Amino acid sequence: MRDAMPKWADLVLIPLVSLVLAFALSALVILAIGEDPVAAVRMMVSGALGSTYAWGYTLYYATNFIFTGLAVAVAFQARLFNIGGEGQAMLGGLGVALICLSLPWPHWALALPAAALGAALFGAAWAAIPAWLQATRGSHVVITTIMFNFIAAAVLNYLLVNVMRPIGAMDPATAKFPPGTHLPSLHDLLAPFGIAFSRAAPANITFLIAIAACVLVWLVLWRTRLGYEIRAYGHSEPAAIYAGIRPVRIVMAAMLISGALAGLMAVNNVMGEAERLVLNAVEGAGFIGIAVALMGRSHPFGVFLAALLFGFLYQGGAELALWTDIPREMIVVIQALVILFTGALDNMVRMPLERLFLALRRGRA
Amino acid sequence: MDFATALQILDSTVRLATPLLLACLAGLFSERAGIFDIGLEGKMLASAFFSAAVAAVTGSVWLGLGAGIAASLVMAAIHGAASISFRGNQLISGVAINFLAAGLTVVIAQTWFSQGGRTPSLIGAARFEPITLPLAETLHPVPILGPIYHELISGHTLPVYLAFALVPLSWWVLNRTRFGLRLRAVGENPEALDTAGVSVAATRYAAVAICGVLCGIAGAYLATALQAGFVKDMTAGRGFIALAALIFAKWRPWQAMGATLLFGFLQAIALRYQNIDLGGVVLPVQVMDALPYVLTVVILAGFVGRAIPPRAGGAPYMKER
Numbered sequence: 001m002r003d004a005m006p007k008w009a010d011l012v013l014i015p016l017v018s019l020v021l022a023f024a025l026s027a028l029v030i031l032a033i034g035e036d037p038v039a040a041v042r043m044m045v046s047g048a049l050g051s052t053y054a055w056g057y058t059l060y061y062a063t064n065f066i067f068t069g070l071a072v073a074v075a076f077q078a079r080l081f082n083i084g085g086e087g088q089a090m091l092g093g094l095g096v097a098l099i100c101l102s103l104p105w106p107h108w109a110l111a112l113p114a115a116a117l118g119a120a121l122f123g124a125a126w127a128a129i130p131a132w133l134q135a136t137r138g139s140h141v142v143i144t145t146i147m148f149n150f151i152a153a154a155v156l157n158y159l160l161v162n163v164m165r166p167i168g169a170m171d172p173a174t175a176k177f178p179p180g181t182h183l184p185s186l187h188d189l190l191a192p193f194g195i196a197f198s199r200a201a202p203a204n205i206t207f208l209i210a211i212a213a214c215v216l217v218w219l220v221l222w223r224t225r226l227g228y229e230i231r232a233y234g235h236s237e238p239a240a241i242y243a244g245i246r247p248v249r250i251v252m253a254a255m256l257i258s259g260a261l262a263g264l265m266a267v268n269n270v271m272g273e274a275e276r277l278v279l280n281a282v283e284g285a286g287f288i289g290i291a292v293a294l295m296g297r298s299h300p301f302g303v304f305l306a307a308l309l310f311g312f313l314y315q316g317g318a319e320l321a322l323w324t325d326i327p328r329e330m331i332v333v334i335q336a337l338v339i340l341f342t343g344a345l346d347n348m349v350r351m352p353l354e355r356l357f358l359a360l361r362r363g364r365a
Numbered sequence: 366m367d368f369a370t371a372l373q374i375l376d377s378t379v380r381l382a383t384p385l386l387l388a389c390l391a392g393l394f395s396e397r398a399g400i401f402d403i404g405l406e407g408k409m410l411a412s413a414f415f416s417a418a419v420a421a422v423t424g425s426v427w428l429g430l431g432a433g434i435a436a437s438l439v440m441a442a443i444h445g446a447a448s449i450s451f452r453g454n455q456l457i458s459g460v461a462i463n464f465l466a467a468g469l470t471v472v473i474a475q476t477w478f479s480q481g482g483r484t485p486s487l488i489g490a491a492r493f494e495p496i497t498l499p500l501a502e503t504l505h506p507v508p509i510l511g512p513i514y515h516e517l518i519s520g521h522t523l524p525v526y527l528a529f530a531l532v533p534l535s536w537w538v539l540n541r542t543r544f545g546l547r548l549r550a551v552g553e554n555p556e557a558l559d560t561a562g563v564s565v566a567a568t569r570y571a572a573v574a575i576c577g578v579l580c581g582i583a584g585a586y587l588a589t590a591l592q593a594g595f596v597k598d599m600t601a602g603r604g605f606i607a608l609a610a611l612i613f614a615k616w617r618p619w620q621a622m623g624a625t626l627l628f629g630f631l632q633a634i635a636l637r638y639q640n641i642d643l644g645g646v647v648l649p650v651q652v653m654d655a656l657p658y659v660l661t662v663v664i665l666a667g668f669v670g671r672a673i674p675p676r677a678g679g680a681p682y683m684k685e686r
Contacts, residue, residue, distance in 0.1 A: 287460070
């Protein structure tokens, strides 16, 4: 049955059909609440792609989703389901905040690598305990990472309210980061090339780091021994063990890379945008990573495209909420339907298509 | 802490443990049948909204309860179709259901009521009223036992009593009936059940449906008894605490009651005290918030008694051809 379909159908056609189904149902929901889906799409396109300001937001969101999507994808390659991206990204934020506030950074070019390292380390550390428990004690990583999301929320809540809040400040957040840590936005980066990009939009240099992360993840997964072992373990655990691959090492490696990637998201939202650590800074991006990884078929290039799509949906959805009666939560519905169709109901789309391809082949033979 | 305060905290514990207990028993039926369910949260949320919405419009809490159970059953049907018929990933399906409920409830609430994603406040017959058990007033003056009966045992709403009655009932169904035996068998060794000529799919769908009904009651209790109406994300992670309690209880009904009462107690403490002074060491409120999850991880790690899930859990069943 594996070869019932050509590879392109598996990689492109099935996600596309799933996506069309998810969007069709979303359109029905919009119709049902008495709004016009066509007008809604038009407004989303102009609101998310119609100006450099709009692009600035779309790419900003996409940057978050690339990191969390890659995080889920790397774990998926080892057949591990890391739902903990949310908590790992929260801890990444903590790492960024500690580094940005600890030293009087003279220039962002020095602060950025340090902060990125902090974000990755804190994110990986938060994934380490669930990973270790899965690898050595067999505790299901899905449940433990869910629990660690809640524990992370409690930890950050405590730190922001009781420890890191500047004296006299009311809202639970850290102090503003010093100017030496402010990252250049796409406006600053594109200006030397004579390209006018919106100054107000939050997209920043982290977008380029996210693209580099895609390439790096691809290199690690498909061009190194570790990547080969991760993928082999994901395909068949017994075969991998027979080939001398040590499961504990693979589970730890895949989860640590995954946690580090989720943590890196904080460079974008905490250092690049808010320039301080606030409560609930991640805003669900860790969970959107699940949809992004499923849509992108756990491949870095697929994740990149899916993250752009979700960045578009996120920014477009915000515009919809601003100008129409369609609430912002509509994007959560679309996200749920994408997860449902590309993830859980994969076979519902796959089985009829496989039958179709088999019939076509028989007709030709 | 005096006797009256202790009683108030225990009373609050019972109220807060009820939705956890209902959701935990719901998960118990599903997971003992081999269908992992991390969508308890979503099913409760869908039920909370639809029960509050229908109760607000019709003024009848019973119609509200029916609508809540129906909404939860629809979610359960999606989960069942994805995990049983289409042999999809049960965890991913659960995640999708949580988001579907989180999004749809607010979108529909905004369209129907235009109150920023909430329902109107429920009054009178649109809510479950506290039930005063017989002789509660007469016995009140009796020292110790009188107030315990009056405050702690009497004066709760119907779903509370239902939830606690469901504990022995669940135990009996699972351990003393033919259906229960089949349900446990399908979660441990579906091939055996198939060989005996019992439909694996039908048994699992039945378990998922029971899970839907119980989550429906849990959600309706939240919106029409514990609180008076629906607000955005009102389940606030209770589905996951119930999941934690289920692991804590090692998938057994009586232990589920113990675990949910413990977690309910932690919530009651967190609700009442901001920080707890334990003779010099001050416990911040966030410790209470995180404790159920930390305890669950410890249990899962197997350092304090190992929690072993049903053997066929999470795996779709493929009949041999």
